[in-house]
Amino acid sequence: MQRKPRVAVIGAGIGGVAAAGALRKLGMEVAVYERAPDLGEVGAGLQIGPNGVKVLRALGLEDTLQGLAFEPTAIVSVNWDSASLRYREPLKAMARQQFAAPYITAHRADLHRLLRETVPDQVMVLEARCTGVASFENHAVASFADGTQVEADLIVGADGIRSIVRESLFGAAPARFTEQTGWRAILPIELVPTRVGPDKSVQIERSEYVGWIGPNGHVICYPIRGGELYNMFVGRVSPEWAEESWTAPSTRADMLAAFAGWNDALLEMLSKVEHVFKWGIYDRDPLSHWTSGRVTLLGDAAHPMMPTLAQGASITLEDAYALARNVVRHSDDPRRALRAYEAERIDRARRVQLQARDQFNNNRKVPAPPPLSRDWIFEHDATAEPMALAG
Ligand SMILES: Cc1cc2nc3c(=O)[nH]c(=O)nc-3n(C[C@H](O)[C@H](O)[C@H](O)COP(=O)(O)OP(=O)(O)OC[C@H]3O[C@@H](n4cnc5c(N)ncnc54)[C@H](O)[C@@H]3O)c2cc1C
Numbered sequence: 001m002q003r004k005p006r007v008a009v010i011g012a013g014i015g016g017v018a019a020a021g022a023l024r025k026l027g028m029e030v031a032v033y034e035r036a037p038d039l040g041e042v043g044a045g046l047q048i049g050p051n052g053v054k055v056l057r058a059l060g061l062e063d064t065l066q067g068l069a070f071e072p073t074a075i076v077s078v079n080w081d082s083a084s085l086r087y088r089e090p091l092k093a094m095a096r097q098q099f100a101a102p103y104i105t106a107h108r109a110d111l112h113r114l115l116r117e118t119v120p121d122q123v124m125v126l127e128a129r130c131t132g133v134a135s136f137e138n139h140a141v142a143s144f145a146d147g148t149q150v151e152a153d154l155i156v157g158a159d160g161i162r163s164i165v166r167e168s169l170f171g172a173a174p175a176r177f178t179e180q181t182g183w184r185a186i187l188p189i190e191l192v193p194t195r196v197g198p199d200k201s202v203q204i205e206r207s208e209y210v211g212w213i214g215p216n217g218h219v220i221c222y223p224i225r226g227g228e229l230y231n232m233f234v235g236r237v238s239p240e241w242a243e244e245s246w247t248a249p250s251t252r253a254d255m256l257a258a259f260a261g262w263n264d265a266l267l268e269m270l271s272k273v274e275h276v277f278k279w280g281i282y283d284r285d286p287l288s289h290w291t292s293g294r295v296t297l298l299g300d301a302a303h304p305m306m307p308t309l310a311q312g313a314s315i316t317l318e319d320a321y322a323l324a325r326n327v328v329r330h331s332d333d334p335r336r337a338l339r340a341y342e343a344e345r346i347d348r349a350r351r352v353q354l355q356a357r358d359q360f361n362n363n364r365k366v367p368a369p370p371p372l373s374r375d376w377i378f379e380h381d382a383t384a385e386p387m388a389l390a391g
Pocket of ligand 1: 010033035036044046047129131158160162163164246247300301312313
């Protein structure tokens with residue numbers, strides 16, 4: 001192939017826009033197709049480990065992200081009822097020193113906006129719901145709900161946890177409901193209590209990442225947006241079915257009913273939230289392939305994982321960088337580029353997916369064992385081999 005490959009990315013979430021931005025930075029021709037009519041302020045907080053921040057650094061976005069996000073000073077774990085301290089460990093200083101990059105917490109919308117600014121509006125096609133893909137000898141085709149088709153040299157399925165591209169390539173992947181429901185909510189930081197426990201003897205700083213750990217649930221809290229907002233993931237084990245969705249609304253009453261008997265200060269804080277979203281957590285086995293011919297997968301489409309390691313966004317950012325690097329390196333042979341991308345990424349992503357499952361199972365043990373080490377995940381630098389501009 002003499003000319004540069006044209007890449008069609010399906011899905012303008014975190015992975016789709018990161019991949020499109022990285023590919024464009026390297027001089028590739030990219031178009032992004034997103035089913036949503038707009039890309040507004042959706043979602044709540046997410047975590048970016050040092051491994052994810054290294055990718056943002058290589059894309060030139062780390063400094064701007066610092067202003068939009070937050071770096072929790074410490075990780076604190078307290079008991080669900082008494083708020084007694086289980087442990088407190090430094091995070092901010094430790095991450096920078098041990099992993100050469102910060103551990104960051106951000107509103108998904110802020111990270112998304114930052115990545116989106118690397119992709120011009122003209123290459124973004126909204127209200128384009130992909131219904132299937134096909135790979136041929138010399139091109140690939142994506143079909144859309146309005147009957148249109150798009151031809152490209154390469155197609156990247158970055159269409160999230162319930163990926164149509166994945167289904168089109170490899171069939172429906174069975175998803176098992178884990179009987180855990182997570183509520184997601186955000187509070188202004190000034191509503192967060194700093195003294196908790198029966199005699200208010202336990203001090204929690206608003207700059208800390210706090211886990212309230214109970215026998216059948218946990219509440220994970222951290223500041224986002226420069227410390228203005230406090231994000232809460234409120235997870236409870238319950239056989240009651242819940243939809244796997246980022247946007248399914250719930251109510252404060254529904255969330256509070258699941259936490260009867262938990263610490264008063266925690267419940268008081270939860271009773272102040274205005275908007276609550278409910279998310280059923282599902283588990284899927286790792287895929288044995290991501291690629292078929294000229295089509296591949298990236299992000300949650302490739303490796304849907306449980307949230308217990310908080311690595312979904314970071315591993316996705318690593319994918320985006322590795323994809324761009326391989327597409328440019330093998331720009332004369334798109335199939336080879338996708339094979340090289342998959343070979344570089346699939347074992348690491350599988351290992352993280354499986355550890356997220358192990359951590360999920362550990363969280364259900366009473367008493368919960370200490371968290372599994374994420375050091376090997378944080379140490380990784382997907383950008384150690386730099387990208388080169390296409391010739
Ligand atoms: C609305 C929303 C809110 C979220 N909120 C949070 C949050 O608060 N905390 C958190 O940790 N994670 C959240 N996530 C998930 C998080 O962004 C991902 O787990 C992670 O960053 C991996 O990114 P991804 O690009 O693989 O998937 P996503 O970021 O989920 O992006 C997938 C994109 O593909 C689009 N899409 C799906 N199907 C099609 C189709 N058939 N045709 C075209 N486009 C399609 C989706 O609309 C979406 O924009 C959210 C995702 C979404 C979509």
